[in-house]
Amino acid sequence: MLRVLENPLYYLDNFQDVLNWIAARYADLLSPEERQFIAAFGALPQPSRALFVRLVMRKGCLFRASKLNYPEIGDTRAAALPLLATGWVEADPAISLDELFDLLLKVEIVQAFALDAPLKAARKAEQLDALREQHRKSKPFSAWHPASSDVLYRIDLQALCDRLRLIYFGNYHQDWSEFVLSDLGVYQYEKVEFSPQSRGFRTRQDIEHYEVLHQCRERYNDSAPADEVLQELAALPLSEDNTWLASRRDKLRFQIAQHLEKCQDWPAAYRAYADCRYPGARGRAIRVLEKDEQPQAAYERLMIAQAAPESEAEQQLLLRMAPRLRRKLGHAKQAANAAAAVERIDLLLPCPEQACYVEGVVQQHLMQDDAPVYYVENTLINSLFGLLCWPAIFKPMPGAFFHPFHRGPADLHSADFYQRRCLDFAACLAQLDDGSYHAAIRATLAAKHGIVSPFVSWDVLDDGLLDLALDCIPAAHLKKAFERILLDIKSNRSGFPDLIQFWPAERRYRMIEVKGPGDRLQDNQLRWIAYCAEHAMPVSVCYLQWQAAA
Numbered sequence: 006m007l008r009v010l011e012n013p014l015y016y017l018d019n020f021q022d023v024l025n026w027i028a029a030r031y032a033d034l035l036s037p038e039e040r041q042f043i044a045a046f047g048a049l050p051q052p053s054r055a056l057f058v059r060l061v062m063r064k065g066c067l068f069r070a071s072k073l074n075y076p077e078i079g080d081t082r083a084a085a086l087p088l089l090a091t092g093w094v095e096a097d098p099a100i101s102l103d104e105l106f107d108l109l110l111k112v113e114i115v116q117a118f119a120l121d122a123p124l125k126a127a128r129k130a131e132q133l134d135a136l137r138e139q140h141r142k143s144k145p146f147s148a149w150h151p152a153s154s155d156v157l158y159r160i161d162l163q164a165l166c167d168r169l170r171l172i173y174f175g176n177y178h179q180d181w182s183e184f185v186l187s188d189l190g191v192y193q194y195e196k197v198e199f200s201p202q203s204r205g206f207r208t209r210q211d212i213e214h215y216e217v218l219h220q221c222r223e224r225y226n227d228s229a230p231a232d233e234v235l236q237e238l239a240a241l242p243l244s245e246d247n248t249w250l251a252s253r254r255d256k257l258r259f260q261i262a263q264h265l266e267k268c269q270d271w272p273a274a275y276r277a278y279a280d281c282r283y284p285g286a287r288g289r290a291i292r293v294l295e296k297d298e299q300p301q302a303a304y305e306r307l308m309i310a311q312a313a314p315e316s317e318a319e320q321q322l323l324l325r326m327a328p329r330l331r332r333k334l335g336h337a338k339q340a341a342n343a344a345a346a347v348e349r350i351d352l353l354l355p356c357p358e359q360a361c362y363v364e365g366v367v368q369q370h371l372m373q374d375d376a377p378v379y380y381v382e383n384t385l386i387n388s389l390f391g392l393l394c395w396p397a398i399f400k401p402m403p404g405a406f407f408h409p410f411h412r413g414p415a416d417l418h419s420a421d422f423y424q425r426r427c428l429d430f431a432a433c434l435a436q437l438d439d440g441s442y443h444a445a446i447r448a449t450l451a452a453k454h455g456i457v458s459p460f461v462s463w464d465v466l467d468d469g470l471l472d473l474a475l476d477c478i479p480a481a482h483l484k485k486a487f488e489r490i491l492l493d494i495k496s497n498r499s500g501f502p503d504l505i506q507f508w509p510a511e512r513r514y515r516m517i518e519v520k521g522p523g524d525r526l527q528d529n530q531l532r533w534i535a536y537c538a539e540h541a542m543p544v545s546v547c548y549l550q551w552q553a554a555a
Contacts (some may be wrong), residue, residue: 013077014051019184020058021047023173026408031172042165045091052084060160062181062357069108070156085158098159099143106133108157109150119148129345137187172212173408175205175415177219183410193456194410195399198519202403205415211250214243218253225493231261235277236283248419249404254285262289271297282314284420284495288322295326300333316493318534347536348545356551363521363549371506371517378506378517379470383499387472390487391460392449393442397429398460413459418495425541434487437480446475459471460498473507477514483538489533500529502544522550 011016016313024043027035030385035043046054050550055078060068073081083092088094100108106129109117114132115125124135146157153476173175218241225234238258243250262277271293278290287310307323307330331339354370368378379385391398398414399406402425405414416422423430436442450471455463503517516537518530526534526546537544 014126014520015053015185015188016062016181017051017055017058019181019188020061021054021131022184023169027169027172029205030201030204030407034212036209038165039169042169044164049091050084050266052078052080053087056081056084057088057160057489059164060158061163065175066158066160067108068158070158071156079352082156091370093160093162095159095161097145097147097157099148100157101143101161102133102137102140102149104143104479105146105149108146113150113153113174116152144162155461160486168212169297170215172206172213174410177406181408187410192410194412195398195410195453195456195458196409197406198320198401200401200403200405201443201483203401203405203406203407205249205407208244209248211244211247214241214250215253217241218250219259222234222257225257225261231265231277232273233282235261239280248421255281257282259286259289262286268295269296273551282517284493285318287315289321292326293323295330300330303328304334316496318528319495320530321528329436329447345535347534347538348515348543350545350547352547353552354549358552363524364519367519367547367549368504370506376506376508377473378475380503380506381465381505382469382503383501384482385470385474385497385505386486386501387460387464387490388462389446389483390490391458392446393436393483394430394433394460394487395449395453395458397426398458400429408484417459422494423491430491434484437487440480442480442483443475446471456496459491471512473509474505476509477507477512482542485542487538489536495532496529496547499532500527502530502533504547512545515545518544518546520546520548537543 013209024046028043059075075081078084081528087095089096104116111129114129118136124132131349131531164497188192212478220339221234221237227266235258245253258277258281262274262281265277275290275293276284278293291303291306291310307326311323314323352367352370354366357366368380405416436445502518504519505514505519506517507514518534534544534546
């Protein structure tokens with residue numbers, strides 16, 4: 006149930022909390038300008054502080070006084086005066102014609118420029134095009150529209166406030182709305198103790214490097230040449246002990262390499278993949294060599310990779326490439342390893358009159374009173390894992406949590422995530438061996454219900470499904486599934502079969518992957534199905550076809 010915010014200045018209190026948090030935890034990393042701002046902000050009158058925060062949280066940096074109506078602030082023009090004195094806000098700044106058009110209504114444009122027909126009736130875009138040639142220079146708002154009694158403000162500290170937000174959250178994708186959503190009860194976050202070592206940034210250089218990475222990403226998204234962005238990334242001297250920043254750089258490199266591969270620029274794609282440590286880059290580099298008709302070079306690197314695959318996903322890719330490369334090089338054909346048998350279900354059903362999901366059709370067809378079927382896909386096993394291993398996942402460790410709004414550990418997808426917590430995960434999984442996991446999962450469900458987790462889907466995990474899962478899925482099967490998740494969290498949290506069917510009287514189950522006409526199994530699904538079959542975890546693949554119309 007959503008709460009109502011009773012404090013009309015909630016946003017000001019939240020902003021001040023952020024400044025206090027940064028001042029207490031990052032004082033040694035702050036620039037003189039940032040320190041001066043934090044110290045000066047608290048000395049301003051409350052209405053001025055509230056107005057400043059309102060401006061920071063709005064889109065853009067230009068604001069008309071007539072549009073700033075906040076009952077809890079009162080006279081916003083009076084509240085702006087101390088901000089003008091500090092220089093944080095500028096009154097009547099020089100703006101371009103394009104900026105003016107973003108601020109004015111069409112009727113105001115007609116008045117400001119005394120437009121006559123037919124331009125008076127034209128669209129704003131057409132009016133702008135017609136006026137641009139003769140109004141190239143910027144000038145104050147009051148000079149553009151002398152008849153207006155309005156005042157224009159420009160906030161000049163948006164970049165500084167964005168940087169403070171970065172220091173607090175450790176990223177740019179979280180913003181001030183996190184506080185509101187938490188206060189309203191939309192999201193609840195796990196309360197984790199923060200040690201002095203738990204900081205997203207360890208040095209001022211880390212902050213500067215993050216900003217460079219962000220700018221590189223923005224430039225790449227704005228179609229900057231890939232080679233320029235890659236050169237800038239290569240020149241960035243990241244600290245060797247900050248694996249978190251290094252992983253962000255490698256992720257961007259990987260995405261650029263994918264684009265180059267799609268463009269069939271094989272040499273550039275290969276160089277980008279070869280210089281990248283992001284999971285999957287090595288396999289893609291070999292694949293690019295194959296596409297570039299360099300089978301010998303590809304095969305030599307494939308043999309090195311096969312000696313120590315970085316993941317199941319890479320191993321799967323290598324096993325596909327190996328026969329093709331061997332054939333191109335004239336090598337003898339190798340016998341394939343026999344895969345474990347997987348049950349196949351073939352269904353021929355009437356096509357529904359209305360659009361529907363094939364999973365739902367199969368679910369209803371297989372449903373029985375004594376053998377219910379649930380559509381769970383990636384939610385059930387992940388949720389059980391998240392509940393059992395909650396203490397390990399949310400263990401307060403340096404670099405894992407550094408503000409109160411984490412949906413999960415910041416290093417969740419890092420290569421050493423499991424290794425850093427291996428003893429904690431071992432203690433959680435040991436409960437599957439001694440039978441205490443039922444009580445542990447139910448206790449976490451009761452204590453943490455609704456708290457954001459990277460694994461638990463609260464809306465799916467009702468009492469009925471939980472009871473059936475714990476009664477019908479053997480502990481040994483859960484342990485195998487959880488161990489595989491921990492091997493590669495990023496890849497192995499997905500690919501689970503769509504449906505699960507329970508036979509409560511017999512305390513057994515089966516997982517069912519559903520494929521409709523023309524569908525095929527995806528790679529991550531194939532890996533999960535093979536793993537389940539290998540470990541005698543009941544899994545089936547259902548192929549659905551529609552009956553021909555009579």
